[in-house]
Amino acid sequence: MQFDVKNFLLNAKTAYSTQFSVDLGGEDLNGSSLTAPAECVFTAQPTEEGALLSVHIRAQAQGECARCLANVQSSYDFTRAYSIRLRDPDDPDFELPMNENGCLDLRELVVQELIFEIPRVLLCSPDCPGLCPICGRKKAEGCTCQAAEATEPVDARLSILKQLLS
Ligand SMILES: [Zn+2]
Ligand SMILES: [Zn+2]
Incomplete structure:
Protein backbone atom coordinates (compact mmCIF):
# COMPACT_ATOMS: atom_id res chain seq x y z
CA MET A 1 0.00 0.00 0.00
CA GLN A 2 1.48 3.28 -1.16
CA PHE A 3 0.87 6.93 -0.33
CA ASP A 4 2.16 9.49 -2.81
CA VAL A 5 3.93 11.90 -0.43
CA LYS A 6 5.49 14.02 -3.18
CA ASN A 7 2.19 14.61 -4.90
CA PHE A 8 0.51 15.36 -1.57
CA LEU A 9 3.20 17.90 -0.62
CA LEU A 10 2.85 19.67 -3.97
CA ASN A 11 -0.89 19.58 -4.57
CA ALA A 12 -2.97 18.67 -1.54
CA LYS A 13 -5.38 21.26 -0.17
CA THR A 14 -7.35 19.01 2.14
CA ALA A 15 -6.59 16.29 4.65
CA TYR A 16 -6.41 12.64 3.63
CA SER A 17 -7.20 9.61 5.74
CA THR A 18 -7.22 5.89 5.04
CA GLN A 19 -7.92 2.82 7.12
CA PHE A 20 -6.14 -0.43 6.36
CA SER A 21 -4.94 -3.61 7.96
CA VAL A 22 -1.51 -5.18 7.74
CA ASP A 23 -1.24 -8.96 7.87
CA LEU A 24 2.26 -9.92 8.93
CA GLY A 25 1.60 -13.64 9.32
CA GLY A 26 4.29 -15.10 11.55
CA GLU A 27 6.85 -12.41 10.71
CA ASP A 28 9.40 -11.92 13.48
CA LEU A 29 9.18 -8.59 15.34
CA ASN A 30 11.90 -8.55 18.01
CA GLY A 31 11.04 -12.19 18.78
CA SER A 32 7.28 -11.53 18.94
CA SER A 33 4.71 -12.10 16.21
CA LEU A 34 1.24 -10.68 15.59
CA THR A 35 -1.73 -12.94 16.38
CA ALA A 36 -4.04 -10.95 14.05
CA PRO A 37 -3.57 -8.34 11.32
CA ALA A 38 -2.67 -4.89 12.69
CA GLU A 39 -5.47 -2.34 12.32
CA CYS A 40 -4.12 0.98 11.09
CA VAL A 41 -5.28 4.49 10.26
CA PHE A 42 -3.05 6.75 8.23
CA THR A 43 -3.71 10.49 7.94
CA ALA A 44 -2.02 13.33 6.10
CA GLN A 45 -2.70 17.02 6.54
CA PRO A 46 -1.22 19.88 4.54
CA THR A 47 0.67 22.42 6.69
CA GLU A 48 2.49 25.67 5.90
CA GLU A 49 5.90 23.98 5.68
CA GLY A 50 4.80 20.70 4.17
CA ALA A 51 2.57 18.09 5.75
CA LEU A 52 1.76 16.41 9.01
CA LEU A 53 1.50 12.62 8.66
CA SER A 54 0.33 10.24 11.32
CA VAL A 55 -0.27 6.55 11.69
CA HIS A 56 -2.33 4.90 14.41
CA ILE A 57 -1.59 1.21 14.97
CA ARG A 58 -3.54 -1.36 16.98
CA ALA A 59 -2.04 -4.85 17.21
CA GLN A 60 -2.06 -8.01 19.30
CA ALA A 61 1.21 -9.88 19.63
CA GLN A 62 2.63 -12.89 21.38
CA GLY A 63 6.15 -13.78 22.33
CA GLU A 64 8.25 -15.58 24.93
CA CYS A 65 9.31 -14.20 28.30
CA ALA A 66 13.08 -13.66 28.08
CA ARG A 67 13.58 -15.13 31.57
CA CYS A 68 11.07 -17.97 32.08
CA LEU A 69 10.06 -18.64 28.42
CA ALA A 70 6.33 -18.34 29.26
CA ASN A 71 4.00 -17.24 26.46
CA VAL A 72 3.35 -13.48 26.73
CA GLN A 73 0.34 -11.86 25.02
CA SER A 74 0.51 -8.11 24.63
CA SER A 75 -1.53 -5.47 22.89
CA TYR A 76 -0.28 -2.27 21.32
CA ASP A 77 -2.28 0.84 20.56
CA PHE A 78 -0.24 3.88 19.65
CA THR A 79 0.09 6.80 17.25
CA ARG A 80 3.19 8.23 15.60
CA ALA A 81 3.25 11.61 13.90
CA TYR A 82 5.78 12.99 11.43
CA SER A 83 6.12 16.59 10.41
CA ILE A 84 7.63 16.64 6.94
CA ARG A 85 8.85 19.44 4.68
CA LEU A 86 8.75 19.78 0.91
CA ARG A 87 12.34 18.68 0.36
CA ASP A 88 12.22 15.68 2.75
CA PRO A 89 11.26 12.99 0.19
CA ASP A 90 14.47 13.81 -1.75
CA ASP A 91 16.67 13.51 1.34
CA PRO A 92 18.49 10.13 1.32
CA ASP A 93 18.49 10.14 5.13
CA PHE A 94 14.72 10.67 5.35
CA GLU A 95 13.45 8.39 8.15
CA LEU A 96 10.26 7.16 6.43
CA PRO A 97 10.29 4.18 4.03
CA MET A 98 9.93 5.76 0.58
CA ASN A 99 10.37 4.34 -2.90
CA GLU A 100 12.16 6.11 -5.75
CA ASN A 101 8.89 7.71 -6.97
CA GLY A 102 8.33 9.58 -3.69
CA CYS A 103 5.71 7.17 -2.43
CA LEU A 104 5.53 6.10 1.17
CA ASP A 105 5.21 2.35 1.77
CA LEU A 106 2.51 2.19 4.45
CA ARG A 107 3.01 -1.51 5.20
CA GLU A 108 6.73 -0.97 5.72
CA LEU A 109 5.99 2.05 7.92
CA VAL A 110 3.76 -0.10 10.16
CA VAL A 111 6.43 -2.84 10.37
CA GLN A 112 9.08 -0.23 11.23
CA GLU A 113 6.96 1.31 14.00
CA LEU A 114 5.96 -2.07 15.46
CA ILE A 115 9.61 -3.12 15.67
CA PHE A 116 10.29 0.18 17.43
CA GLU A 117 7.37 -0.34 19.85
CA ILE A 118 7.63 -4.04 20.75
CA PRO A 119 10.22 -4.55 23.51
CA ARG A 120 13.42 -6.36 22.52
CA VAL A 121 13.42 -8.06 25.91
CA LEU A 122 9.90 -9.24 26.59
CA LEU A 123 9.01 -10.18 30.18
CA CYS A 124 5.87 -11.88 31.57
CA SER A 125 6.14 -9.48 34.52
CA PRO A 126 8.78 -6.83 35.36
CA ASP A 127 10.05 -8.92 38.29
CA CYS A 128 9.88 -12.38 36.68
ZN1 LIG B 1 14.92 -25.71 41.29
ZN1 LIG C 1 8.72 -14.78 32.90
Missing part, protein backbone atom coordinates in the same frame (compact mmCIF):
# COMPACT_ATOMS: atom_id res chain seq x y z
CA PRO A 129 12.38 -14.49 38.67
CA GLY A 130 13.12 -16.72 35.63
CA LEU A 131 14.04 -20.38 35.66
CA CYS A 132 15.85 -22.26 38.41
CA PRO A 133 19.40 -23.01 37.20
CA ILE A 134 19.37 -26.32 39.10
CA CYS A 135 16.06 -28.02 38.21
CA GLY A 136 15.03 -25.85 35.24
CA ARG A 137 11.55 -25.15 36.60
CA LYS A 138 9.97 -21.72 36.88
CA LYS A 139 11.16 -20.10 40.10
CA ALA A 140 7.78 -18.38 40.42
CA GLU A 141 6.11 -21.80 40.71
CA GLY A 142 8.44 -22.63 43.58
CA CYS A 143 11.09 -25.31 43.75
CA THR A 144 12.94 -26.71 46.73
CA CYS A 145 16.47 -26.16 45.38
CA GLN A 146 15.77 -22.43 45.45
CA ALA A 147 15.02 -22.49 49.18
CA ALA A 148 18.20 -24.45 49.95
CA GLU A 149 20.28 -22.03 47.82
CA ALA A 150 18.88 -18.98 49.60
CA THR A 151 19.31 -20.17 53.18
CA GLU A 152 22.87 -21.49 53.00
CA PRO A 153 24.77 -18.18 52.60
CA VAL A 154 22.65 -16.61 55.33
CA ASP A 155 23.51 -19.48 57.68
CA ALA A 156 27.21 -19.12 56.86
CA ARG A 157 27.16 -15.43 57.66
CA LEU A 158 25.24 -16.04 60.86
CA SER A 159 27.74 -18.62 62.02
CA ILE A 160 30.60 -16.16 61.46
CA LEU A 161 28.68 -13.59 63.49
CA LYS A 162 28.16 -16.13 66.24
CA GLN A 163 31.89 -16.88 66.29
CA LEU A 164 32.72 -13.17 66.52
CA LEU A 165 30.25 -12.65 69.33
CA SER A 166 31.44 -15.53 71.45
